[in-house]
Amino acid sequence: MSITDPSKEKLVTDILHEIEGVEVRRGPIKAERPARRTTKTPAAKRAKAIKPMTPNEKKFVKGLTRAFKDMNDHIAGKKKLKTLDEFLNEL
DSSP: OOOOOOOHHHHHHHHHHTTOOOOOHHHOOOOOOOOOOOOOHHHHHHHHHSOOHHHHHHHHHHHHHHHHHHHHHHTTTTTOOOOOHHHHHOO
16 A cells, blocks of 8 residues: 555554554655756757758748747737638638
8 A cells, every 4th residue: 555645644554553464564665756857968969960940841830930929919819810710711
């Protein structure tokens, strides 16, 4: 049995001690995992590993960035985006 709340540990062990034939033993305490490293390689090596973007990739990233900006402006109330019906009626 694993008790995650230390304040409940004594209560549970007391209840279990009252039951005949039940032996309560404390298990090994698990050590907390060390924090993950955010980067596995130095910045200089990482920069070399990134290949330059093709013109199509640059165009895609630019359009995606613009779409996110438009979305944020719409959420903030600065810009009104078309509804799906309005968009489909244009087609």
